[in-house]
Amino acid sequence: MQKVFARPATLRETGFHFCPGCHHGIAHRLLCETLDHFDLQEKAIGVPGVGCGVFLYDYVAIDTCEAPHGRATAVATGIKRVLPEHFVFTYQGDGDLAAIGIAEVIHTANRGENVTVLFINNSVYGMTGGQMAPTTLLGQRTTTSPSGRDHHNDGYPLRMTEMLAPLEGVAFAARVCLHTPAHVKKARRALQRAFEAQLDKRGFSFVEFLSACPTNWGLAPQQCIKHIDEKVLPAFPPGIYKDTGAGAGQDTGTEGE
Amino acid sequence: MMRGSIALAEGAITAGCRYYFGYPITPQNEISEHLSALLPEVGGVFMQAESEIASINMLLGAAAVGARAMTSSSGPGISLMQEGLSYMAGSELPALIVNITRLGPGLGGIAACQGDYWQATRGGGHGDYRIIVLAPNSVQEMYSLTIKAFHLADKFRNPAMILADAILGQMKEPVTLSPPEVEIPAKPWALTGAKGRNPQLIKSLFLADGEMEKHIRHMHEKYRRLEETEVLVETDLEEQMDLLLVSFGSCSRMVASAVALARSRGFRVGLVRPITLFPFPADTVRQVSRLAGKVLTVEMNTGQMWDDVRLSVYPGCQCRLLARPGGSIPTPYQILEEIEKFIKAGDSLAKSVR
Numbered sequence: 242m243q244k245v246f247a248r249p250a251t252l253r254e255t256g257f258h259f260c261p262g263c264h265h266g267i268a269h270r271l272l273c274e275t276l277d278h279f280d281l282q283e284k285a286i287g288v289p290g291v292g293c294g295v296f297l298y299d300y301v302a303i304d305t306c307e308a309p310h311g312r313a314t315a316v317a318t319g320i321k322r323v324l325p326e327h328f329v330f331t332y333q334g335d336g337d338l339a340a341i342g343i344a345e346v347i348h349t350a351n352r353g354e355n356v357t358v359l360f361i362n363n364s365v366y367g368m369t370g371g372q373m374a375p376t377t378l379l380g381q382r383t384t385t386s387p388s389g390r391d392h393h394n395d396g397y398p399l400r401m402t403e404m405l406a407p408l409e410g411v412a413f414a415a416r417v418c419l420h421t422p423a424h425v426k427k428a429r430r431a432l433q434r435a436f437e438a439q440l441d442k443r444g445f446s447f448v449e450f451l452s453a454c455p456t457n458w459g460l461a462p463q464q465c466i467k468h469i470d471e472k473v474l475p476a477f478p479p480g481i482y483k484d485t486g487a488g489a490g491q492d493t494g495t496e497g498e
Numbered sequence: 499m500m501r502g503s504i505a506l507a508e509g510a511i512t513a514g515c516r517y518y519f520g521y522p523i524t525p526q527n528e529i530s531e532h533l534s535a536l537l538p539e540v541g542g543v544f545m546q547a548e549s550e551i552a553s554i555n556m557l558l559g560a561a562a563v564g565a566r567a568m569t570s571s572s573g574p575g576i577s578l579m580q581e582g583l584s585y586m587a588g589s590e591l592p593a594l595i596v597n598i599t600r601l602g603p604g605l606g607g608i609a610a611c612q613g614d615y616w617q618a619t620r621g622g623g624h625g626d627y628r629i630i631v632l633a634p635n636s637v638q639e640m641y642s643l644t645i646k647a648f649h650l651a652d653k654f655r656n657p658a659m660i661l662a663d664a665i666l667g668q669m670k671e672p673v674t675l676s677p678p679e680v681e682i683p684a685k686p687w688a689l690t691g692a693k694g695r696n697p698q699l700i701k702s703l704f705l706a707d708g709e710m711e712k713h714i715r716h717m718h719e720k721y722r723r724l725e726e727t728e729v730l731v732e733t734d735l736e737e738q739m740d741l742l743l744v745s746f747g748s749c750s751r752m753v754a755s756a757v758a759l760a761r762s763r764g765f766r767v768g769l770v771r772p773i774t775l776f777p778f779p780a781d782t783v784r785q786v787s788r789l790a791g792k793v794l795t796v797e798m799n800t801g802q803m804w805d806d807v808r809l810s811v812y813p814g815c816q817c818r819l820l821a822r823p824g825g826s827i828p829t830p831y832q833i834l835e836e837i838e839k840f841i842k843a844g845d846s847l848a849k850s851v852r
Contacts, residue, residue, distance in 0.1 A: 283693035286563070298699045304689040306562040307701040309585045312555035315547070319559025319567070320689070322543045323517060327691055345555070348548040 249273035251282050251302050258296060262462025264419040264452035265293055268361055269300050271425070272332070275432045276303065279440060281328045286320055288313045290333035290342065293367045297332050311342025314349035317356045328439060330357040336366045339375040339399050346405070353410025353444035357435050360401060360447065362477065363454040371457030375399040378476050383457070398476055402449045406482035412443035414483040418451040418474070420466045427479075434484060443485050451477055502640040503528035503667040506596060506660065507536065509644030510568055514679045515594065516542030517567035519556040521549055521575060525608045525664040526598035529570045550575035554582030554595075561591040562700045564688030566648055570596035573606065573614055576622075583657055584623030587717070588702030590687075592651035594644065595629075596660045598667045601825050609825030610663040610748055615802035618661045619776045626714050628721045630658035631775040632730070633747045637671035643773070645676065650728060652683050654720055661775060663798075665748040665827075724777045731779035735768035735786060736761075740841050742790035743769045744783065744807050749798050749828065756796075756833035765837060775803070780810035788812035794840055796820045796828055816840075 248254065252273040257266045276285055282303055289297035291310035298305040308316040313331035321329045338346050338360050346358065365383055366372040373383040373390060376398050380389040390398075406414035413435045417428035428450065435446035451473055453465035460468055484490065500508070507529050510518070518537055520530045530546070537544040547553040553569045560567035571579065576597045586593065599614045601607035618631045630650050632643045644660055651658035689698055704710040734757060745753040750771045760767045770786055772779045783806075787793050793811050795804045801819045808817050820836045822828045 284691040286689050286691065288559070295703065298697070298701070302692065302697050304692050304698050305700070306559065306689055307585075307589065307699075307703060308558070309555060309581055312551065312558075312582070315552040315555035316559035316562070318545075318552075319517075319519065319556035319561075320563050321559075322545065322556070323560045323563045323565040323567075324690070344548055345552055348552065 249277045251276045253300050253302050255300065257300065259293065260456045262453055262455035262465055263293075264363070264450065265361065267419045267425060268359065268450050268452065269297070271429050271432055272359060273301055274429065275436055276301070278433060279328075279436055284326070285328040285330070286324070288317045288320070288329070288331045290331060290337035292334035292337050294332045294334055294361060311337050311340070312345055313337065313342065314345045314354070314356070314358065318349055318352075318354050321354060321356050325355070328436070330359060332359045333361070334367065335360070335362045335364065335374045335376040339401050346401075347408075350405045350445045350447065351408050351410045353412070355439050355442055355444060357439050357446045358448070359432075360449045361452050362401075362449050363452040364398070364473070365454050365457045367454050367457055371454070378472055400477060402447065402482050405447055411445045411447065411483055412438035412485045413446035415447070415481045416449040416451065416477060416479045418469060418479055420453065420469045424479070431481065434481075434486060437486055441486065451479065499670045500637055500673045501528060501668065501670050502637045502662065503598070504532050505637045505641040505673050506644050507532040508675065509641040510594070510648070511536055511540060512641075512676055512678050513566065513645040513648040514682050515566045515568050515648060516540065517560045517565050518543070518569065519545045519547050519553040519560070519567070520569050520571065521547050521553050523572045523575045525600060525667055526570050526572050526596065528667065529596065529598070550578035551582065554579035557593050558582055558586050558589070558591060561586065561593040562589070562689050564685040564690065566652070566682050568594035568596065570598065572598050572600045573602045574600075576614065576617070580623035583629065584621070584625050584627065585702050586657045587621070587623075587627035587629060588625060589700050590655040590717070591657065591700065592655050593657055594647050594651060594660065595657055597662070599661065599663045607825055608664060610665040610798065610827065611823070611825055612663065612747060612749060612798040612802070613823065614661065615775065615797075615799060618659055619778070619806070627717060628776050630654065630656055630724065631661050632658065633661050633773060633775050634666055635747050635750045635771065637666070637669065638673050640666055641673050641675070645679070652685070654724060655687070656720065661747070663748050721777070728774060729777050729779045729781070730773035731782045732771040732773060733769065733782065733786065736766050739766050739768045739790040741765070741767045741792045741794060741837060742786055743767060743794050743796060743837070744772070744803070745769070745796040746772045746775060746803060749796055752828055752830055753796050753833055755830035756837065759830055759834045760837045765841060767837060772803070778806045778810065780806070783807060783810035784812050787815045792816045792818070792840055794818050794820060794836060796833055797822075798827065799823050
């Protein structure tokens with residue numbers, strides 16, 4: 242019998258610690274599939290930020306370096322400048338990247354640093370228990386916005402992909418989501434394009450993954466999918482915001498279906 | 499003749515350092531300006547980061563993959579780096595951090611001062627750790643101790659710091675250069691891609707029960723070995739002494755002049771100059787203070803190394819402090835006056851802040 246679906250070689254044989262319905266597991270799997278696709282197991286160095294994604298090294302069988310909260314892109318810069326032929330990426334949440342680490346990511350992008358950023362946006366601080374993040378939707382209740390996020394007090398949701406895409410150092414910027422199989426396929430293709438940007442030495446590449454956090458949203462996994470469609474996607478429109486690679490724009494992300 | 503900052507930069511190149519990450523701050527810009535020209539010539543990388551926070555984390559990344567790398571800054575910038583320093587100590591990453599100090603707290607000023615002694619020698623960031631701290635007192639040592647600091651950092655897998663000030667950074671003195679080093683010790687722990695071996699991990703997070711205590715005990719075992727084997731201290735002693743002076747860095751140059759003056763007037767005095775501030779030369783201070791009975795610490799702060807001196811002296815010794823904080827410099831004659839007063843007086847544990 243032909244095997245058509247298998248565990249990626251870079252994904253360790255262990256269960257995820259993530260909550261049921263969390264999309265980190267899907268993002269991890271896509272990361273591993275893409276590492277395998279480009280045969281990068283022996284030359285990849287990953288930098289997980291602080292948050293639920295910090296245990297990346299428990300699941301992805303490559304060299305990894307922890308970074309202080311928000312500093313992953315600076316750490317990745319130091320690594321890439323010493324080892325320019327290695328494949329270097331960060332894996333950061335929205336608190337890590339869009340709040341405390343926003344200076345580091347903007348300057349890393351603006352330098353055209355040849356690294357790839359996987360940005361998990363679930364609109365809350367997950368690991369610390371569901372506090373308001375820069376990406377929290379207007380009206381969204383969190384443990385530190387109990388009446389819902391109010392722009393008079395808390396400002397507006399920060400759209401990182403739109404902010405970074407116009408910078409000249411950015412080679413690829415996309416926002417994808419993981420709540421339906423069709424979207425997962427588009428996400429896989431976007432991640433491949435981002436990896437290609439680094440492998441072609443075209444500069445900084447960025448993929449934002451809209452993800453569910455059932456525990457801190459207070460919603461069942463199925464309700465999360467509906468919430469993403471109805472509330473998250475209007476605030477954070479998915480799409481390829483920049484692609485400097487050959488064949489850009491012709492790629493629907495549906496081939497192989 | 500060479501300026502102290504330039505000698506330090508040249509020492510880094512001699513030691514095989516090829517990566518520099520930094521952010522402008524007075525009074526140490528000559529280091530980064532010099533390295534921005536030198537490093538590309540030797541195949542290295544000079545990077546001006548967007549902040550000291552980014553600098554120290556770029557340094558963390560470079561150290562994690564095994565490079566010999568450094569940053570330099572001054573007080574306020576070093577404060578911003580404390581988070582990264584704590585992570586580097588916890589992750590056991592070797593690198594050089596240079597602090598050409600300025601006045602503080604706050605924006606302070608740019609004159610010479612030794613007010614960062616506690617921050618440097620007590621760890622500085624959060625957690626239970628130490629960094630290696632070397633304190634040059636000449637332009638020659640700005641060069642040679644920089645080379646030494648890279649060696650110690652690699653040998654002990656720990657961040658090392660050069661603690662100097664604007665006097666040492668700006669003054670010019672003759673320097674003897676050493677042949678360049680090409681070999682850097684093997685770092686089998688470094689991240690180089692999981693080729694032909696299992697994946698490796700650099701981390702400071704230890705959540706499992708007892709794991710963190712085990713890690714901290716391992717780090718402190720390393721610090722004990724540093725104290726046993728790597729103390730550097732300079733002494734200028736007499737067979738019979740009525741008073742011992744202790745001073746480090748630029749201040750020790752003024753104290754050395756005062757020692758010569760005092761001896762010319764018939765006073766029997768000695769000088770201990772800690773070169774490594776961590777590990778502190780506690781044994782030397784204990785042995786020599788026993789011979790002298792009286793110990794005068796001279797510092798350009800309100801009395802920081804004085805803590806370590808008092809912890810180290812032979813029990814029963816009388817201790818005094820001559821402190822000049824805020825950018826003031828003790829003159830040899832002021833120190834001489836204190837020497838005379840202390841030798842003639844009998845009280846103990848008195849502070850003299852001027």
